[in-house]
Amino acid sequence: MPYVVGLTGGIASGKTTVADLFHQHFNIEIVDADIIARQVVEPNTAGLDAIVEKFGSNILLPDGTLDRRQLRERIFSAPHDKQWLNETLHPLIRAEMAHQVAQSQSSYVLLVVPLLVEGGLQSMTDCVLVVDVDKEIQLSRTMERDKVSREQALNIVNSQANRQERLAIADEIIKNNSNTDSLLPQIEALHAKFVASSKNRQQGTL
Missing domain, CATH: 3.40.50.300 (P-loop containing nucleotide triphosphate hydrolases)
Known part of the structure; x- marks a missing residue:
């Protein structure tokens, strides 16, 4: 490590x-949490699948990617939804951070x-x-x-x-x-x- x-x-x-x-x-080498936070909600990821299951397919843009603006608006007005989102995505982000760190060669x-x-x-x-x-x-x-x-x-x-x-x-x-x-x-x-x-x-x- x-x-x-x-x-x-x-x-x-x-x-x-x-x-x-x-x-x-x-x-x-750089492992960037902000980049990883976007990666874990890309199409065909467990993160995006969970968000769609929670909020419905209307949370997606026509190209199948996450409508980040709509999601921000939803969680801004609903603290329990924000908590759910954090509890869902943070473990995925931490796991990917740890994976990328372990792969580092510098x-x-x-x-x-x-x-x-x-x-x-x-x-x-x-x-x-x-x-x-x-x-x-x-x-x-x-x-x-x-x-x-x-x-x-x-x-x-x-x-x-x-x-x-x-x-x-x-x-x-x-x-x-x-x-x-x-x-x-x-x-x-x-x-x-x-x-x-x-x-x-x-x-x-x-």
Whole structure:
């Protein structure tokens, strides 16, 4: 089993940018929970079959794929449906995450989980890396990227674990208040540390 670095952070913190830099510069494999969450509800999957059985075939688009907008609207107005959806999909997502991690061939693997804190998924990692950003910068990035109002951006930020909760579980922190150029020196130092930790564990000394 490879050494697993759990990468997390709030919306617009720069998780994708950080993960991409690890991959581009050091060829580190990435397992992305958001991508897997889409994969487990693709046509001919147990996840999509369960959703259709629960909500009916009207939950599908004409091409047979999931109508995500309609599903979001349904669970937004029905907390018990949201709970059912989470209880149905989360085990599938965790199982696929574990499968992809086990298949990794790089010196360590980045497990990118936006809701790592909220989902209590630290147990799937050897080390938690938090991409940290000041709240005001996070809000302005969210407004610019997603074309939403400050109020909407604030609602999204407040719906997630707060900065203190994420930092409380962090083993390592990347500060991303500036531009991408400030990230690479931090990533280079962390890469060396993760490689060493991976080797130590393989040698049975961690």
